[in-house]
Amino acid sequence: MWPLQTILFSSYLGHCLAYDEAIMAQQDRIQQEDLSVLSKEYAQDDTIYQQKIKDLHKKYSYIRKTRPDGNCFYRAFGFSHLESLLDDSKELQRFKAVAAKSKLDLVNQGFTEFTIEDFHNTFMDLIELSEKQQSLGELLDSFNDQSVSDYVVVYLRLLTSGYLQREHAFFQHFIEGGRSVKEFCQQEVEPMSKESDHIHIIALAQALNVSILVEYMDRGEGGTVNHHVFPEGSEPRIFLLYRPGHYDILYK
16 A cells, blocks of 8 residues: 655655656655554654554554645545545445535535636546546545645535535534634635644535544553544544544555
8 A cells, every 4th residue: 555645746856856866755655654654753662652553553554644734634535535436336426426416515505616616626537537447546646736636625625614504503512712603614614724623524524424433643541542433323434543633544
């Protein structure tokens, strides 16, 4: 499996790189990342995190890392689910139908069709490429193309915002600071680089009917990693690792 290093290879893979440096960067891009790479990111005497990494090893073997730019949840979700569709034609057809209808749902809510159309088209193009049995490498290349990857992130943010606003009566109880759900979406959901929390994950999982399991690795005591499934009680298709402020993709 290859690490998802989304948009990590932008300007520094330009003409300014020497040939041998470009080759080294390419090798970094496609190398397999065993979950054990996590243990090297923390001091060996950091017993809390080292114990939790061992706990993760009981369930997962590999990790794909995403760029820590505030958009990591959406990028990780988008890549992970599209990757799973390469081997699941039934889910692909269901997901394609939901995604195709989603633009009209947003327009009916008041989103301007002209402003969301290009983002939706890019999203549908990737789904249709999966339908044509594109390879994992092609999907990875798409997500390392900033113009494509960012458009997918924007559309997933719009879907999250749309669902939150449709279900505003429920989500209003979770909004702090006296803001309305619409204000929260305008300030914390739709803008790029805004980090995601439970409320964003709940909304996107419900909007696309895709189950997500998040493993939470923090400094809490106990030596084990707690997880949560969105929506509760569902069978997860996507497995993400959350460390404070960042999401990566996990593989069994």
